[in-house]
Amino acid sequence: MTTNLPFLENELMDVVRLFPGDGAVAEHVLSYADGTYKNTFTAGGKTYEFEDTMPAKNELEYKRYAKRYAKLALYKILKERYGMAMPWGALTGIRPTKLAYTERAAGRDWQTLFRKMDVSEENIRLTGDILRAQEGIYERRDGNCDLFVSVPFCPSKCVYCSFITADIRYTRKYLDEYMEKLCFEIAASAPLVGNLRSVYIGGGTPLVLGTEHLKMLLGALAPLRANDCEYTVEAGRPDVFTEEKLELLKAYGVTRICVNPQSLSDATLERIGRKHTAKDVYRAYEMAAKYGFDVNMDLIAGLTGESFEEFAESLRAAVALAPDNITVHTLCLKAGAKLKEEHARLDGDAVGRMVDYSRGILRAAGYEPYYMYRQKYQAGNRENTGWTKPGKACVYNVDIMEETADNLAVGANAVSKKVHTGENRIERYGSPKDFQTYFNKIEDVIAKKRKLFAGERA
Numbered sequence: 001m002t003t004n005l006p007f008l009e010n011e012l013m014d015v016v017r018l019f020p021g022d023g024a025v026a027e028h029v030l031s032y033a034d035g036t037y038k039n040t041f042t043a044g045g046k047t048y049e050f051e052d053t054m055p056a057k058n059e060l061e062y063k064r065y066a067k068r069y070a071k072l073a074l075y076k077i078l079k080e081r082y083g084m085a086m087p088w089g090a091l092t093g094i095r096p097t098k099l100a101y102t103e104r105a106a107g108r109d110w111q112t113l114f115r116k117m118d119v120s121e122e123n124i125r126l127t128g129d130i131l132r133a134q135e136g137i138y139e140r141r142d143g144n145c146d147l148f149v150s151v152p153f154c155p156s157k158c159v160y161c162s163f164i165t166a167d168i169r170y171t172r173k174y175l176d177e178y179m180e181k182l183c184f185e186i187a188a189s190a191p192l193v194g195n196l197r198s199v200y201i202g203g204g205t206p207l208v209l210g211t212e213h214l215k216m217l218l219g220a221l222a223p224l225r226a227n228d229c230e231y232t233v234e235a236g237r238p239d240v241f242t243e244e245k246l247e248l249l250k251a252y253g254v255t256r257i258c259v260n261p262q263s264l265s266d267a268t269l270e271r272i273g274r275k276h277t278a279k280d281v282y283r284a285y286e287m288a289a290k291y292g293f294d295v296n297m298d299l300i301a302g303l304t305g306e307s308f309e310e311f312a313e314s315l316r317a318a319v320a321l322a323p324d325n326i327t328v329h330t331l332c333l334k335a336g337a338k339l340k341e342e343h344a345r346l347d348g349d350a351v352g353r354m355v356d357y358s359r360g361i362l363r364a365a366g367y368e369p370y371y372m373y374r375q376k377y378q379a380g381n382r383e384n385t386g387w388t389k390p391g392k393a394c395v396y397n398v399d400i401m402e403e404t405a406d407n408l409a410v411g412a413n414a415v416s417k418k419v420h421t422g423e424n425r426i427e428r429y430g431s432p433k434d435f436q437t438y439f440n441k442i443e444d445v446i447a448k449k450r451k452l453f454a455g456e457r458a
């Protein structure tokens with residue numbers, strides 16, 4: 001497909017990707033005059049024209065609305081061509097709730113926009129429920145800050161995982177130096193911490209660290225957490241839980257941990273490359289319960305070979321444990337030659353049924369949705385949703401998804417964000433992904449962070 005405006009190329013491809021084929025769209029032309037966007041497409045030998053009016057105050061707004069209406073026009077053509085509506089309609093962004101907040105801040109009704117973009121009524125309800133659940137947590141204020149600590153090591157690599165995290169059997173040789181450099185960076189970051197709202201040690205699987213390394217890390221973080229803010233450790237897979245490690249977390253003031261099974265079906269766990277069983281999950285959960293942490297459990301809908309019934313059983317088993325948070329992810333398909341094939345196979349039916357089922361079961365069990373995000377190549381064009389018992393929503397997840405607070409991220413492959421709320425602008429800095437580069441450039445990494453957060457010259 002060709003378009004007369006290069007900045008629309010990727011946006012239009014995002015819409016094409018929602019559908020099982022390319023829709024035979026050949027050409028796109030957008031013209032703008034007096035607040036009206038005219039989109040003309042030729043597809044399958046026919047010409048389609050659409051007009052939408054929304055005056056733009058500046059270049060940024062012009063581009064935002066041009067993208068919106070071009071995507072909507074293409075979506076309408078493909079919806080008709082394939083006879084399929086998408087659950088999020090023509091919205092392809094990863095943060096629908098952020099869009100709702102932006103509309104609200106502009107004095108417009110976000111639901112009107114969502115309906116125009118053909119978002120399903122069920123997803124409009126989900127979005128509205130999330131905005132309500134975030135009341136009292138959502139706060140756009142310069143200087144608000146969350147601290148993320150990257151521990152990119154895992155006991156083995158799960159087949160579906162697209163994170164830069166490595167099997168510790170191959171990366172153990174880097175561990176001592178990684179911990180040393182990470183703790184050095186943490187100490188150097190202390191003056192950059194603003195109004196700290198949460199600390200999140202993620203990965204990877206942080207509890208894959210031995211007790212000495214864990215103690216070193218928690219000790220390095222202690223001076224930065226001057227207040228009693230939320231403190232999460234994405235403990236991770238149950239095969240790395242020990243009483244000793246949990247005691248350490250408790251002693252250093254950790255308030256929330258993640259026990260992440262992804263599935264409670266042994267057959268699925270084996271297929272996805274996990275080295276533990278459902279029984280290990282129950283054992284880890286029981287062990288953690290004694291320490292009084294808030295607990296999150298992650299599940300994934302659409303895991304390779306998993307049936308609807310297996311997913312439903314996992315979900316019911318997780319609900320029976322009654323953790324404070326349950327996060328239901330939808331499998332994210334990796335880009336590649338087989339993408340469309342996998343997309344077609346997974347789309348709609350099985351994954352959609354799983355996600356719909358999870359919404360019903362979790363609502364009935366007293367959970368409310370409190371944050372949500374979407375990814376490219378997500379099975380069934382669905383989303384990831386965090387569910388919480390009332391009053392137990394995770395501040396870190398809300399801040400990160402709504403991009404309302406700075407994210408001071410330390411470690412390899414950690415992306416820091418400086419949020420300029422007044423200017424509606426976010427600056428980012430991503431540290432090196434590769435361990436050796438991170439070690440060699442640690443001084444430079446620290447200088448770049450100082451520049452980002454304290455305005456110093458790098």
Ligand code: SF4
Pocket residue numbers: 153154155156157158161162163165203204205236237
């Ligand atoms: S445990 Fe999590 S981070 Fe590690 S490989 Fe599996 S999915 Fe990826």
